[in-house]
Amino acid sequence: MDTSRSYLEPSSFSKKMAAAIIIVYAVITLIPISWMVMTSFKNVDSAISYPPEVLFEPSLEGYVNLFTNRSRQSQEYLDSLPPPDNWYEELVRSREMVITGPSKFLGRYSNSMIIGFGSTFASVFLGALAAYAFSRFRVPLKDDLLFFILSTRMFPPIAVAVPIFIMYRKLGLGDTHLGMIILYTVVNLSLAVWLLKGFMDEIPKEYEEAAMIDGYSRLQAFFKVVLPQAMTGIAATAIFCMIFSWNEYAFAVLLTQFNAQTAPPFIPTIIGEGGLDWPAIGAGTTLFLLPVMIFTIILRKHLLRGITFGAVRK
Amino acid sequence: MSQIKIVNLQKSFGDFTAVKNSNLTINDKEFFVLLGPSGCGKTTTLRMIAGLELPTSGEIYLGDEEVGMLRASERDIAFVFQLFALYPHMNVRNNLSFPLKMQGYKKSDIKNRVEEAAKLLRIDHILNSNISSLSGGDRQRVALGRALVRRPKAFLMDEPLGTLDAEFRELMCLELKKLHLDIGATTVYVTHDQLEAMSLADRIAVMDGGEILQADEPNIIYNKPKTKFVASFIGSPGMNFFEVDEGISKDQSFVNIEGTKFNIPKQLEESKGSKNFFGIRPENLTLSNNEGLKGSVFGVEYLGSRKIITIKTSLGEIKVKTDISVNAKLNENVQVKPLNNNIIIFDGETDKSLNSEFIK
Numbered sequence: 001m002d003t004s005r006s007y008l009e010p011s012s013f014s015k016k017m018a019a020a021i022i023i024v025y026a027v028i029t030l031i032p033i034s035w036m037v038m039t040s041f042k043n044v045d046s047a048i049s050y051p052p053e054v055l056f057e058p059s060l061e062g063y064v065n066l067f068t069n070r071s072r073q074s075q076e077y078l079d080s081l082p083p084p085d086n087w088y089e090e091l092v093r094s095r096e097m098v099i100t101g102p103s104k105f106l107g108r109y110s111n112s113m114i115i116g117f118g119s120t121f122a123s124v125f126l127g128a129l130a131a132y133a134f135s136r137f138r139v140p141l142k143d144d145l146l147f148f149i150l151s152t153r154m155f156p157p158i159a160v161a162v163p164i165f166i167m168y169r170k171l172g173l174g175d176t177h178l179g180m181i182i183l184y185t186v187v188n189l190s191l192a193v194w195l196l197k198g199f200m201d202e203i204p205k206e207y208e209e210a211a212m213i214d215g216y217s218r219l220q221a222f223f224k225v226v227l228p229q230a231m232t233g234i235a236a237t238a239i240f241c242m243i244f245s246w247n248e249y250a251f252a253v254l255l256t257q258f259n260a261q262t263a264p265p266f267i268p269t270i271i272g273e274g275g276l277d278w279p280a281i282g283a284g285t286t287l288f289l290l291p292v293m294i295f296t297i298i299l300r301k302h303l304l305r306g307i308t309f310g311a312v313r314k
Numbered sequence: 315m316s317q318i319k320i321v322n323l324q325k326s327f328g329d330f331t332a333v334k335n336s337n338l339t340i341n342d343k344e345f346f347v348l349l350g351p352s353g354c355g356k357t358t359t360l361r362m363i364a365g366l367e368l369p370t371s372g373e374i375y376l377g378d379e380e381v382g383m384l385r386a387s388e389r390d391i392a393f394v395f396q397l398f399a400l401y402p403h404m405n406v407r408n409n410l411s412f413p414l415k416m417q418g419y420k421k422s423d424i425k426n427r428v429e430e431a432a433k434l435l436r437i438d439h440i441l442n443s444n445i446s447s448l449s450g451g452d453r454q455r456v457a458l459g460r461a462l463v464r465r466p467k468a469f470l471m472d473e474p475l476g477t478l479d480a481e482f483r484e485l486m487c488l489e490l491k492k493l494h495l496d497i498g499a500t501t502v503y504v505t506h507d508q509l510e511a512m513s514l515a516d517r518i519a520v521m522d523g524g525e526i527l528q529a530d531e532p533n534i535i536y537n538k539p540k541t542k543f544v545a546s547f548i549g550s551p552g553m554n555f556f557e558v559d560e561g562i563s564k565d566q567s568f569v570n571i572e573g574t575k576f577n578i579p580k581q582l583e584e585s586k587g588s589k590n591f592f593g594i595r596p597e598n599l600t601l602s603n604n605e606g607l608k609g610s611v612f613g614v615e616y617l618g619s620r621k622i623i624t625i626k627t628s629l630g631e632i633k634v635k636t637d638i639s640v641n642a643k644l645n646e647n648v649q650v651k652p653l654n655n656n657i658i659i660f661d662g663e664t665d666k667s668l669n670s671e672f673i674k
Contacts, residue, residue, distance in 0.1 A: 206399035209366050212386040213393040214413035214460070224412075228403040 033289070040282030047278040061095075062279025064088045066105050066270065066287075070097040105284060108266040113291065114177050115262055116246040119184035123241045124234055126185070127192025128200075132222060134193070135200035136208075146197075149190045157187050158250045165254055175259045180252070184245035191244075192237050199233025200226070235302030239295065246292050263288050316377035316467040316500055317342045318363060323372035325358050332358040334524040336372070340468075340517075343498045345491075347511040350521035351547070356504045357472055359521070363502060364393045364470050376467055387416075392461030394471040398453045400445045406432075406456050407441045413464045431462045434496070450478050454486055458493070468500040475510060487513055508548055512536070520544045537656075538673045542665040545593050545658065551622060551633040554599070555660070556592040556607075561585050562659055562668060569659075572628055574607060578657045579672035589662035596622065596635035598656045601642065606651030607632070611642045625650055 010018070039047050041058040070092055078098070084090040092099055130149075134142060164183065165174070173179030203226060211221035227234070253265040267284040270277055318340040325333040333355040340346045348356040361367040363374055365386030374382040381389050392413075400409050410428040419427070432438040435455040440448065448456065454474060461469055475483045475490075491514055494501055505511055511518050512532045519529035520543070528540040539545035539553070546552035558569050562585040568577050569592060576592065601623070609627030616638070623634045623642045632650055642648065659668045667673055 204397060204399065206395045206397055207401065209386070210393065210395060210399040210401075210460075211412070212366070213364060213391065214464070215387045215416035217385075217387060220416075225401055228401075231403075 036282050037286050038282075039278055040286045042279050042282075044277060044279060047282070059091075059279075060088070061091060062277070062281075062283035064091055065277050065280035066283040067103055068092070068099045069101050069103050070095075071100050072097050103270075104261075104266065105263075105270075108261050108263045109287070111177065111256075111260055112246060112262040112264075112288070115180045115184065115260065116242055116291070118177070118181040119188065119245045120238050120241040122181060122185040123188035123192045124196075124238050127189055127196050127237065128227065128230065128234065130189075130193045131196035131200045132226060134197050136205060146194070149193050152186075152190045161251065161254055164251070168255055175256045175261075177260045180256065180260055180262070183251060183255070184241075184248060188241040188244055191240060195237045195240070196230065196233050199230050203229050232302045235299040239299055242295055243292055317375075318468055318500060318502065319373075319375040320359070320363070321373040321375070323359070323362060323374065324370045325355075325362060325367060326370045332524055333362070333369075336524075336526050338519060338526060338529060340500060340502060342500055345494050345501045345503065345514055345516045347515035347518045348502065348504045348521060349506070349508060349511040349518050349547075351506060354521040355524040356506075356521050360470050360472055360502060360504045363468075364391055365389050366393075390464075390466050391468045391470055392464055392466040394457050394461050394469065394474045396473040396476050398457040398474075398477075400453060400456055400460070402445050404445070405441075406437065406443050406445065406448070409445065409456055410441075410459050410463050413460060417464070427463050428459075431459045434462065434493070435459050451482050451486060454478065455489075458490075462497070466499075468502065471501065471503045473505050474503075475507075476505070483510070490514060508550070520547060522547070538667070539658070540667055542591060542593070542660045542667075545660070545667070549595060551596055551635075553593045553595050553658075554632050556629045557662075558590045558592050558659070559588070560590070561588040562590055562661075572607070576652065576657075577655060578659060579655050579670040581659065582669040582671070582674065585659070585661045585663075585668060587661070587663040590668075591660040591662060593658040593660055593667075594652055595656065596633040598653050599632065599634040599650055600636060600653045601634065601640060602649045602651045604649065606649040608647065608649055611644055611646045611648055614642055614644070 038054075038056075040062045041060070042053070042056050043059040043061045046053050046056045047062075068088070073096065075096065078093055078096065081093075081098070084093055089099060133139060134146060139145065168174040168179055168183075171179075173182065207225050207229065208218065208221040211225045212218060216224065247264065248262075249264040252262045256262065256265065263284070267281055267288065268276075270280045270284060318338075320336055320338040323333055323336045323338075324331065336355075336359060338359075348359060350356045358367060362369050362382075363376075365381070365384060365388075369382050372382065373380050376389060376391065386393075401412065404412065407428060410431060411424045414424045414427060428441070429438060432441055435458055437452060437455045437459060440452060440456075445453065445456070457474065475486050478486060487510060494514075503511075503514060515532055517529060517531055518535050520527045520535060522543050528535060528544050530538075535544065536548055539548065542555065546555070556571050558571060560569065562569070562581055564581060564584050566578070566581045568575055570576075571592060578592070597620075607627050607629065609625040609632065611623060612626040612631060613624040615622040615624075619638060620635055621638055621640065623636060623640070625632045625634060625648060627650070634650060656672060658673055659670065660666065661668055
């Protein structure tokens with residue numbers, strides 16, 4: 001019998017069970033995602049074939065369709081054109097179409113980037129300042145204010161869609177980057193304040209006192225001493241904010257059409273011939289997934305510590 | 315380096331007064347210790363000198379300058395925290411250069427001064443280490459180094475040895491003393507440990523309940539305490555007190571306690587009330603077979619070269635510090651008498667010691 005094992009340590013059997021459960025769970029959650037990625041590499045026919053094709057010949061048609069606008073032409077017209085000078089032109093012509101220009105996807109995608117990162121930065125920055133104030137100073141009505149901040153999260157944000165729509169129209173913020181950044185920042189800020197306050201509370205105030213004795217102002221001490229130590233919390237908060245504003249759909253549909261439309265409302269509108277162009281949608285969604293994935297992987301180290309941080313008093 | 319002067323300093327937190335009307339002068343180059351039990355206001359006083367708390371009223375002078383309302387960063391003092399407060403995201407070198415960077419020194423100057431301080435504290439071999447990899451003693455040295463590099467007007471230390479284990483504390487105590495002799499900086503040191511205070515201080519201020527009860531050299535604090543609290547707080551064990559149910563008049567040289575007559579030093583002052591206290595240190599008492607207070611042995615503690623015998627009498631427990639050769643068995647009936655005339659009478663109304671031939 002293995003007697004060297006600590007009683008607090010899980011047995012190897014329960015460890016194996018835990019691993020098995022996690023693997024099963026991972027597979028279940030990964031099925032739709034991998035199906036989506038597979039669809040993005042299918043052609044229009046195999047994407048909707050029945051029974052569904054698990055093995056198929058990969059094609060970049062979805063990606064080409066995602067990035068281009070095309071129009072159908074007669075065979076005679078296609079024959080009259082000079083030979084295609086690149087692979088995607090050739091691919092489109094084989095479908096009896098010609099490329100008429102780039103699609104709006106890249107623009108929508110960069111809108112998503114600007115609004116997503118912009119609002120994440122704003123939420124974390126403002127949240128950190130507010131959290132620091134709540135954590136360190138005697139703010140009058142502190143508890144009530146904190147509850148008020150939290151209460152903005154107690155209804156689904158879309159519940160205030162109509163007033164916000166009217167306000168934005170009056171203020172000229174509708175369909176602007178700034179308007180969307182402000183909106184997502186407002187929604188994320190309460191989460192950011194609460195999360196970051198927990199992290200700030202954990203940082204002993206002696207650190208900034210030491211910095212102030214060392215000749216720094218409180219604001220300098222905040223940036224040079226408090227913020228670096230709150231990195232864990234900032235990373236965790238940034239991921240949560242980023243995921244929300246990156247994925248947000250309802251407000252984006254309501255408030256943006258041309259100038260500041262983000263990727264989520266745009267992707268479902270990619271329509272091909274005779275219905276939805278599933279490979280293109282798959283391609284759009286796959287590309288849409290990448291930034292959050294990369295962002296999370298970069299900050300993953302902090303995230304894991306961040307979520308469990310503060311659970312046990314050191 | 316500078317003199318520090320506190321005038322009528324007061325600090326309240328809401329209804330609670332943490333520091334009451336304190337006056338204190340800390341001389342240039344002095345090692346001054348604020349000593350008292352927790353909650354006595356010693357740390358608050360220190361934090362006000364540092365600028366981490368603003369006084370409710372009163373003035374603080376650093377040299378000739380009144381700094382009471384200045385920011386900590388504008389006072390040019392260094393503070394060593396109990397938990398060191400070394401910046402964990404920087405290595406030792408960066409921790410030491412951090413205060414200098416703010417003052418706009420040249421890079422080469424910063425390097426020189428950091429290395430000079432590191433050499434003095436014998437931490438030059440760990441300059442590039444991370445804070446988290448250091449032992450408690452090394453962290454303590456780095457914290458001192460960070461205070462040292464700036465050559466401030468004064469050093470303030472808030473129980474800097476409190477988190478170290480006993481053995482290390484003694485070592486660091488010696489190092490601190492040596493360091494102070496080397497650089498001769500005005501130092502204010504807060505502790506609740508009287509041994510630390512006694513061994514480090516040029517002068518000690520004993521505080522209780524937000525008040526400074528006595529500020530004197532260690533031997534005076536010990537031998538000639540001004541109040542009953544100082545007498546009982548300093549010394550281990552503290553002073554013994556017996557109630558005296560009579561007023562003390564000038565020139566009186568004996569008192570009656572429970573029908574036994576005790577000689578006391580000739581009094582130079584009369585008491586305010588008719589209830590007073592007779593105070594005597596445990597080492598000034600001895601066991602006797604035929605005279606003194608009657609009681610029974612309640613406990614015996616061996617301290618190596620000395621032993622402390624606790625005796626239960628009708629006046630309460632009395633601690634006697636005797637030679638190791640004295641024999642005392644539990645529950646044995648013994649008598650206790652003063653060994654000499656080192657006796658202090660405390661006024662029952664003011665708790666202050668009355669002047670006598672022994673304590674003037």
